[in-house]
Amino acid sequence: MATAHILGYPRVGEKRELKFALESYWRNETTAEALQGVAEQLRAKHWKKQQAAGLPFVTSNDFSLYDHVLDHAVLFGITPARFNKKPFGESNVPPESTYFAFARGNLEQPAMDMTKWFDTNYHYIVPELNADTTININAHDFLIQIDEAQRFNASVKPVLLGPVSLLYLSKSKDVNKLDLLEPLAQQYAHLLRELQHKKIEWVQIDEPILALDLDETWLKAFTKAYAYFRTLRPKLLLTTYFANVARYQTSIIELAVDGIHLDLVRAPEQLASWVNAVPAHWVISAGVIDGRNIWRNDLEKTLDYLAPWAKRLGERLWLAPSCSLLHVPATLSHEVNMDTEIKSWLAYADEKLLELQVLTHAINKGVEFVADELSASRLAIQSRNNSKRVNVDAVKQRLSDVDTVSAERVSAFAQRATIQKSRLNLPLLPTTTIGSFPQTADIRNSRAAFKKGDIDEQTYNAQIKSHIEFAVKQQELLGLDVLVHGEAERNDMVEYFGEQLSGYIFSQNGWVQSYGSRCVKPPVIYGDVSRPKAMTVEATAYAQTLTKLPMKGMLTGPITMLQWSFVRDDQAREATALQLALAIRDEVDDLQKAGIAVIQIDEPALREGLPLQKSAWADYLAWAVRAFKLSASVADDSTQIHTHMCYAEFNDILPAIAAMDADVITIETSRSAMELLDGFGEFKYPNDIGPGVYDIHSPRIPSVEAMEKLMRRAIEVVPVERLWINPDCGLKTRGWKETNQALKNMVTVAKNLREQLQNNQRSTLS
Numbered sequence: 001m002a003t004a005h006i007l008g009y010p011r012v013g014e015k016r017e018l019k020f021a022l023e024s025y026w027r028n029e030t031t032a033e034a035l036q037g038v039a040e041q042l043r044a045k046h047w048k049k050q051q052a053a054g055l056p057f058v059t060s061n062d063f064s065l066y067d068h069v070l071d072h073a074v075l076f077g078i079t080p081a082r083f084n085k086k087p088f089g090e091s092n093v094p095p096e097s098t099y100f101a102f103a104r105g106n107l108e109q110p111a112m113d114m115t116k117w118f119d120t121n122y123h124y125i126v127p128e129l130n131a132d133t134t135i136n137i138n139a140h141d142f143l144i145q146i147d148e149a150q151r152f153n154a155s156v157k158p159v160l161l162g163p164v165s166l167l168y169l170s171k172s173k174d175v176n177k178l179d180l181l182e183p184l185a186q187q188y189a190h191l192l193r194e195l196q197h198k199k200i201e202w203v204q205i206d207e208p209i210l211a212l213d214l215d216e217t218w219l220k221a222f223t224k225a226y227a228y229f230r231t232l233r234p235k236l237l238l239t240t241y242f243a244n245v246a247r248y249q250t251s252i253i254e255l256a257v258d259g260i261h262l263d264l265v266r267a268p269e270q271l272a273s274w275v276n277a278v279p280a281h282w283v284i285s286a287g288v289i290d291g292r293n294i295w296r297n298d299l300e301k302t303l304d305y306l307a308p309w310a311k312r313l314g315e316r317l318w319l320a321p322s323c324s325l326l327h328v329p330a331t332l333s334h335e336v337n338m339d340t341e342i343k344s345w346l347a348y349a350d351e352k353l354l355e356l357q358v359l360t361h362a363i364n365k366g367v368e369f370v371a372d373e374l375s376a377s378r379l380a381i382q383s384r385n386n387s388k389r390v391n392v393d394a395v396k397q398r399l400s401d402v403d404t405v406s407a408e409r410v411s412a413f414a415q416r417a418t419i420q421k422s423r424l425n426l427p428l429l430p431t432t433t434i435g436s437f438p439q440t441a442d443i444r445n446s447r448a449a450f451k452k453g454d455i456d457e458q459t460y461n462a463q464i465k466s467h468i469e470f471a472v473k474q475q476e477l478l479g480l481d482v483l484v485h486g487e488a489e490r491n492d493m494v495e496y497f498g499e500q501l502s503g504y505i506f507s508q509n510g511w512v513q514s515y516g517s518r519c520v521k522p523p524v525i526y527g528d529v530s531r532p533k534a535m536t537v538e539a540t541a542y543a544q545t546l547t548k549l550p551m552k553g554m555l556t557g558p559i560t561m562l563q564w565s566f567v568r569d570d571q572a573r574e575a576t577a578l579q580l581a582l583a584i585r586d587e588v589d590d591l592q593k594a595g596i597a598v599i600q601i602d603e604p605a606l607r608e609g610l611p612l613q614k615s616a617w618a619d620y621l622a623w624a625v626r627a628f629k630l631s632a633s634v635a636d637d638s639t640q641i642h643t644h645m646c647y648a649e650f651n652d653i654l655p656a657i658a659a660m661d662a663d664v665i666t667i668e669t670s671r672s673a674m675e676l677l678d679g680f681g682e683f684k685y686p687n688d689i690g691p692g693v694y695d696i697h698s699p700r701i702p703s704v705e706a707m708e709k710l711m712r713r714a715i716e717v718v719p720v721e722r723l724w725i726n727p728d729c730g731l732k733t734r735g736w737k738e739t740n741q742a743l744k745n746m747v748t749v750a751k752n753l754r755e756q757l758q759n760n761q762r763s764t765l766s
């Protein structure tokens with residue numbers, strides 16, 4: 001008999017109940033008890049779903065009010081001392097406000113850092129370690145959730161983030177993380193004993209860092225930590241996901257655990273080697289249902305894959321999604337407006353639970369027992385494979401001819417730069433912005449009214465035009481050199497294009513947690529992507545009629561379109577990226593034909609697409625850069641191509657960024673006080689750069705002095721002829737008043753520096 005389980009269920013609720021409960025608590029509109037009540041209801045609901053799907057035990061402690069890594073920091077008392085100052089420990093401060101202060105900051109302290117959870121779009125809170133950090137377990141809240149689960153269901157499998165991953169994912173100041181390993185492992189052992197007392201049979205212990213490139217020291221850390229788990233504890237299921245972990249097999253099979261979970265969606269090839277290597281009593285949890293994507297499982301294919309192993313492993317085979325279902329939305333049942341054919345190809349968390357049940361029955365009771373379910377699955381898979389909406393001959397044809405399309409610009413950068421200079425007639429240190437201007441209540445109301453049908457398209461377009469007019473006017477008054485239309489018509493930089501491209505569909509309730517209460521609804525790329533008609537030409541060309549200054553066209557690049565969507569799994573990501581690239585290429589061409597001389601192709605997500613293991617970087621970067629270049633290479637020499645990137649360390653991918661060969665790149669640098677630019681300088685980045693001088697995440701208006709200082713630093717690193725002045729990123733979240741003031745200061749900096757450079761005959765500043 002094979003056993004089915006899940007690694008975790010999405011926390012936010014079918015309709016984002018947790019988000020709304022959190023935000024009303026943060027606004028002081030509800031009590032901590034009310035918030036905890038919502039959380040309790042959600043957990044009960046999630047367990048009920050697992051019971052209904054026939055899972056022999058429910059998974060507990062996968063829930064979190066904000067983030068599970070933060071929960072573990074709290075559980076083991078490794079929270080930063082800087083928060084201890086006042087409120088903490090005072091009896092009148094509810095523990096919830098201390099907890100949220102860690103995540104969101106408070107009046108005295110900035111929040112703890114947040115960073116991406118591996119290569120997902122979930123973000124975790126980074127624990128802070130330093131020389132004073134001591135491990136101090138407080139398991140009360142953790143155990144309460146177990147009691148709650150046990151009242152609900154006799155068998156409960158709690159989840160723990162393993163000690164080695166917890167340390168690895170932390171950041172440390174003046175202490176070697178591994179110095180804390182043994183005391184931490186001791187406390188884990190202590191907790192495991194408690195769980196043994198509570199009659200817990202299995203504990204799931206997640207060690208996701210096994211997906212990364214680990215050196216000897218970290219591998220040894222596993223051996224050291226798990227040595228504390230040899231006695232008096234429940235059975236341990238070591239969970240790995242997001243990658244093939246077979247290269248660490250010799251270390252892993254020595255650990256004192258009782259089974260391993262493998263991601264067989266990302267790395268199906270690893271199963272055989274594990275079955276052959278693990279100790280005879282270990283279970284193998286086969287992660288065969290995609291926990292990261294929303295496609296329906298090809299159940300018969302999965303059963304074929306599992307068949308030989310199911311026989312061999314018998315009771316030792318467990319079945320599961322590849323990773324926690326945190327990364328997919330909860331249920332398809334609220335997608336009432338979705339195209340029914342496409343909907344039949346999808347599986348959100350609840351549908352994945354049912355798939356798990358069917359697979360388990362097929363293995364335990366025989367395929368006849370689930371004949372109907374299997375045939376339904378077969379039909380859905382067939383309809384998807386054969387659909388002319390998915391596989392569009394013309395798009396496939398264009399893709400197969402893609403090698404005949406040059407990804408190179410006509411001339412090298414130096415020649416292009418000369419041609420563009422004479423066309424654009426820009427001053428030294430030209431000023432520009434990244435694209436969006438404040439999304440005012442007015443703009444949001446227009447869009448909402450149009451979506452609801454309260455105003456017709458004509459009225460809506462007229463309103464958008466007036467927002468564009470306003471933005472252009474402001475920029476002229478400010479004295480900026482390269483203008484933008486302001487993106488008033490865009491709610492989101494991916495959604496706006498996805499809605500106009502074929503091959504994309506949008507869900508109504510496909511929410512996925514990004515961090516804390518923040519959720520995103522990624523669009524779904526279900527079929528071959530193409531561009532039925534021009535997407536931005538009308539707005540951009542209209543904006544250009546309003547000014548004599550160059551108007552910059554604004555596009556989202558192929559890799560960002562890919563990264564921030566649910567991508568089809570029936571062809572390589574590279575193929576989808578190239579289809580997107582060709583669609584954007586068409587838009588670039590139409591923009592330049594409409595007389596637009598500057599076009600920006602945003603790629604803020606380029607870096608986050610990097611594979612977890614370095615050995616796979618070169619391959620990804622090669623096709624990602626090619627996709628970008630294909631979208632840009634249709635530009636004539638006289639058309640200036642910009643790109644933009646933010647929220648990232650770029651230094652380790654500088655050669656790839658240079659290979660993109662954009663005429664100008666604008667990057668976020670102000671918060672690192674231009675440190676990020678050093679890499680570009682050392683690398684001798686060859687083209688133009690606009691290092692951000694205005695931190696658009698902060699309501700603070702940067703002074704002339706502060707920005708001038710940043711630019712002076714930039715001039716030391718990059719030749720002044722190749723520098724631009726601009727904010728870190730788009731201004732859509734800011735208000736007009738602060739934006740105007742900040743940009744006014746920014747233009748003043750440009751003027752001051754130009755004057756000083758002129759007096760000193762360029763290139764040097766006194």
Ligand code: GLN
Nearest residue numbers: 434435436602604730731
């Ligand atoms: N052009 C976009 C904007 O200005 C870029 C956003 C981003 O980089 N995330 O909003």
Ligand code: ZN
Nearest residue numbers: 604646729730
């Ligand atoms: Zn940005």
